Amino acid sequence: MTEADDEAAAALDEFVAEGQITSVLSIIKTGKEASAYLCRAHPSLGAKYAVAKVYFGRKHRNFANDATYAGGRSIMQAIPGQVGRALKNKSEAGRKFQSALWVDREFETLFTLRDAGLDVPDVYACTEAAVLMEYVGDGSVAAPQLQHADLDPAEAEATWARLLWNIEEMLRLDVVHGDLSAYNVLAWKGRTVLIDFPQAVDPRFSDAARDLLERDIRNLGRYFERFGIDADATRRANDLWWRWKRGRP
Ligand SMILES: Nc1ncnc2c1ncn2[C@@H]1O[C@H](COP(=O)(O)OP(=O)(O)OP(=O)(O)O)[C@@H](O)[C@H]1O
Numbered sequence: 001m002t003e004a005d006d007e008a009a010a011a012l013d014e015f016v017a018e019g020q021i022t023s024v025l026s027i028i029k030t031g032k033e034a035s036a037y038l039c040r041a042h043p044s045l046g047a048k049y050a051v052a053k054v055y056f057g058r059k060h061r062n063f064a065n066d067a068t069y070a071g072g073r074s075i076m077q078a079i080p081g082q083v084g085r086a087l088k089n090k091s092e093a094g095r096k097f098q099s100a101l102w103v104d105r106e107f108e109t110l111f112t113l114r115d116a117g118l119d120v121p122d123v124y125a126c127t128e129a130a131v132l133m134e135y136v137g138d139g140s141v142a143a144p145q146l147q148h149a150d151l152d153p154a155e156a157e158a159t160w161a162r163l164l165w166n167i168e169e170m171l172r173l174d175v176v177h178g179d180l181s182a183y184n185v186l187a188w189k190g191r192t193v194l195i196d197f198p199q200a201v202d203p204r205f206s207d208a209a210r211d212l213l214e215r216d217i218r219n220l221g222r223y224f225e226r227f228g229i230d231a232d233a234t235r236r237a238n239d240l241w242w243r244w245k246r247g248r249p
């Protein structure tokens with residue numbers, strides 16, 4: 001086992017110790033900053049399976065993509081003192097702290113959006129290093145990313161409309177995803193599920209939010225071009241942005 005495996009095992013053990021899962025069945029995918037594991041849920045969770053998304057806490061994560069914003073600046077620059085220095089230096093303490101921030105942001109965002117009825121996985125628990133959430137898929141196959149899903153034109157129209165509705169509702173709840181694309185959407189039996197929220201920004205406090213909103217719409221729209229759908233990202237983002245601004249006290 002590598003050091004990364006040891007860390008992941010320790011993070012997964014916490015969910016076992018807390019009685020949320022009974023075992024880990026397989027790894028679904030290793031991404032840039034985390035791995036997703038398929039777990040057997042404890043009966044108390046009310047589901048058969050769960051996904052544990054375990055963040056790489058130490059030397060294994062790609063920091064090039066750190067985009068947690070505070071007031072429009074990277075959190076790396078925004079935090080003063082010892083913690084700020086640790087983050088900048090990418091020391092082990094800094095990496096763990098960053099990882100805990102991402103877990104927090106992902107858990108909190110999933111919780112808020114799910115509570116409001118948006119299309120995100122239900123979220124069960126979190127620890128310092130991992131988030132435990134609803135598994136989208138069945139026992140033998142995890143839901144494909146939209147990028148790899150095989151939609152017919154009518155399904156594509158419906159999915160695009162549903163995604164735009166989610167983007168608008170998220171904004172109403174002061175959330176801009178910030179890394180949306182057909183890779184961070186799952187398509188499962190007519191369901192459309194948005195995932196991967198650690199970098200989500202709050203437009204009330206982030207100067208980057210307006211541009212991220214437009215980029216999210218543009219990146220998602222790329223997938224729908226093949227169906228002749230025009231994302232019209234700049235106009236749409238402007239429209240949503242001004243409606244959001246006007247709706248604010
Ligand atoms: N709740 C879920 N149900 C089923 N599969 C999931 C779930 N969450 C994540 N996955 C799978 O794990 C992959 C990685 O998850 P996610 O995008 O949240 O993490 P990531 O580390 O940011 O990955 P990447 O760098 O690939 O974007 C997803 O693309 C999807 O295939």
Ligand SMILES: [Mg+2]
Binds near residue numbers: 031183196
């Ligand atoms: Mg992802």
